[in-house]
Amino acid sequence: MWWKRLSEKSFDLAVEQFIAEHPHFTFQTFLGYGSYGRAYLIEASSSKQQYVLKCLRPKHRRHQKTIDKFKQEIHILQQLPLPYVPSIHTTGAIQGIPFYIMDYINGQTFEQLIFQDGAKFTVAQSLAITKQLLAQIIAIHKHGIVHRDLRIPNILLVNQQLHIIDFGLATTFKPNIDLATIDNPKQAPNHISDLYFIGHFLLFLLYSNYEPRSQKEQAWQHELHLPMDVQNFLERLLWIQEPFTSTLEALQSIPH
Structure with a gap:
């Protein structure tokens, strides 16, 4: 099964491949990770504006409680149209792992x-x-x-x-x-x-x-x-x- 083999390093490659298949964006770099998520810097091909793609860490992909918490984070950010909170632009999944794309705060x-x-x-x-x-x-x-x-x-x-x-x-x-x-x-x-x-x-x-x-x-x-x-x-x-x-x-x- 693919989920038994998926390491974080191989998932990074999957994210790069996913971005490569979407010409609206170009992959920039891996930003880092926390307890539950991994973050990547991407750039809009036309405007050159930068965004962050944040996804659940692969090791949590079968933990429904953690998945629900990640989806709750998406829902919460969508409720906060505030200038000092990053806005979400896109949500989806890569190999069954949820992600969202939000503003990159360059500070x-x-x-x-x-x-x-x-x-x-x-x-x-x-x-x-x-x-x-x-x-x-x-x-x-x-x-x-x-x-x-x-x-x-x-x-x-x-x-x-x-x-x-x-x-x-x-x-x-x-x-x-x-x-x-x-x-x-x-x-x-x-x-x-x-x-x-x-x-x-x-x-x-x-x-x-x-x-x-x-x-x-x-x-x-x-x-x-x-x-x-x-x-x-x-x-x-x-x-x-x-x-x-x-x-x-x-x-x-x-x-x-």
């Missing part, structure tokens, strides 16, 4: 900016970036979606504007959840999850400008020496203090 992730380029962000800059991110997440929540993976590899900067990618863990927003029933804020299907991730995102920005004063590692509250209103804001995002009741409240509470 740098905050992971690249901080750890490759050595970018440093002041407290004021970090709060301004967080404010922009919160405003974007409010719009996503209004469309009934929670991202649940707002980490530094999934947030890009393009001409000082943020873009959000990788909705593989996104789910439908469920209002009116009793916070006492939430065991893991990362997985909460409401604003708590996204705010928790935004708290850690903000910490990465703030630590980019941190110079250790001793070899002994301490809690971030002691290492960063933040203004008290910024520390309190962070602790509410991170569930250390009473959490915000909504993303809008978090945005309205961001220190100036």
